[in-house]
Amino acid sequence: MAGIISYGGYIPRYRIxxxxxxxxxxxxxxxxxxxxEKAVANFDEDSLSMAVAAGLDxxxxxxxxxVDGVYFATTTAPYAERxxxxxxxxxxxCRADIRxxxxxxxxxxxxxxxxxxxxxxxxxxxxxxxVCAGDIRVGKAGSAQEETFGDGAAAFLLGADDGIAKFxxxxxxxxxxxxxxxxxxxRFDRQWEDRFIRDVGxxxxxxxxxxxLAKKFSIQPSQVAKVVYPCLYPADFPKIAKALGLSAxxxxxxxxxxVGYTGTADPLMHLVKALEEAKPGDKIxxxxxxxxxxxxxxxxxxxxxxxxxxRRGISKNLAAKRELTSYEKMISFRDxxxxxxxxxxxxxxxTALSELWRSRRQVLGLxxxxxLTCGTPQFPAQRVCVKPECGAxxxxxxxxxSDKRGQVVNYTGDNLAASPNPPAIYGTIDFEGGGRFxxxxxxxxxxxxxxxxPMEMSxxxxxxxxxxxxxxxxxxxxPVLG
Numbered sequence: 084m085a086g087i088i089s090y091g092g093y094i095p096r097y098r099i100x101x102x103x104x105x106x107x108x109x110x111x112x113x114x115x116x117x118x119x120e121k122a123v124a125n126f127d128e129d130s131l132s133m134a135v136a137a138g139l140d141x142x143x144x145x146x147x148x149x150v151d152g153v154y155f156a157t158t159t160a161p162y163a164e165r166x167x168x169x170x171x172x173x174x175x176x177c178r179a180d181i182r183x184x185x186x187x188x189x190x191x192x193x194x195x196x197x198x199x200x201x202x203x204x205x206x207x208x209x210x211x212x213x214v215c216a217g218d219i220r221v222g223k224a225g226s227a228q229e230e231t232f233g234d235g236a237a238a239f240l241l242g243a244d245d246g247i248a249k250f251x252x253x254x255x256x257x258x259x260x261x262x263x264x265x266x267x268x269x270r271f272d273r274q275w276e277d278r279f280i281r282d283v284g285x286x287x288x289x290x291x292x293x294x295x296l297a298k299k300f301s302i303q304p305s306q307v308a309k310v311v312y313p314c315l316y317p318a319d320f321p322k323i324a325k326a327l328g329l330s331a332x333x334x335x336x337x338x339x340x341x342v343g344y345t346g347t348a349d350p351l352m353h354l355v356k357a358l359e360e361a362k363p364g365d366k367i368x369x370x371x372x373x374x375x376x377x378x379x380x381x382x383x384x385x386x387x388x389x390x391x392x393x394r395r396g397i398s399k400n401l402a403a404k405r406e407l408t409s410y411e412k413m414i415s416f417r418d419x420x421x422x423x424x425x426x427x428x429x430x431x432x433x434t435a436l437s438e439l440w441r442s443r444r445q446v447l448g449l450x451x452x453x454x455l456t457c458g459t460p461q462f463p464a465q466r467v468c469v470k471p472e473c474g475a476x477x478x479x480x481x482x483x484x485s486d487k488r489g490q491v492v493n494y495t496g497d498n499l500a501a502s503p504n505p506p507a508i509y510g511t512i513d514f515e516g517g518g519r520f521x522x523x524x525x526x527x528x529x530x531x532x533x534x535x536x537p538m539e540m541s542x543x544x545x546x547x548x549x550x551x552x553x554x555x556x557x558x559x560x561x562p563v564l565g
Contacts (some may be wrong), residue, residue: 137240
């Protein structure tokens, strides 16, 4: 039976108190004030890099070679014409003979991608499909969206093998309901009137899809342990539960005041949260909203308890945070506030796409080599073993460094190098098990870096070539979570 084999989550480490946003821009629209904080992606993160992080968490302890498909759900893809899902697949070192597809244009795309993956599994065309969802939606300064939107990602491995939750079924409703939109060339979210969105769309569609699910599978409200649906309007969130006959204990606590509303990733992140708290035999309903609504029903198995110890999911990512104490820095990360980059920062080297193709596993997957004679890992991949006592020629096998941890050997804080978050920090990482290389450091302050500091790899945006529309990615070193 098709279902969930594994899950993963990612929340950027930066969090900003909404009071700082309101202090900077509240004069423009005093009614926008919201309590709590929201997650803010670093300057080198985007929806794709966050999806890779969630995918790595989901595949922890599993072989990416066993994945038959990679689906990516987002409304903020870096590319309008380039298969974003395939970049994720290469970063995760998946096979070439897989299905890859992008799902987009609505925050409901995450649940739609999951249903498509489950259909492929049930039809027998795929055995395991990885679904990743991530969004970095940007609101105009002073808008309600600026305070509401948060950044995050989630991933699920769906398959036919015995998993942690079996799929019971789904119910959907689809309408051309215009609440939020962006046309070609738009960078910022546009929104219609709140009362119309809330009364005609949000509360109505979620209730309709959940009611349809209950009727379709003869499920009573008391039989569902947890129900997940987006929290767009906190005052109306409990009203939906009341209308459906659900108790407060059945509703998964929303992350609006800790992370924000994360678009396509939002229902999936809350599903991860529900699975982290679930017991064997629990029925969990997850509902999305956008141009209608999808409602999916799962039932957990006896294997659910095995997953918690080796997944970061939502709970561990929530606990690992860094305070972002500057509103100006937040908007400079989004390139909303133009900042001085210096002469070096104005120049971007042209991307040699032919070489990127030849070195794609090395650049995107951080795949090096390991000597078959002496067992020494090395990056970049070599033909001649770097170990002086060995020197074997063409005796190499592929070796992936992206899932390896290491320690700082040396480091530098460079105030002359162009960086949106100066100083630029970089240094040498000595990997556990062998191999070392030079990496940029991120998600850390210079005064916190120490020799022998434990580090791990994080897939990040290295640069953006605005002239040619190229987003360049590579791996950076970040402090080990927690």
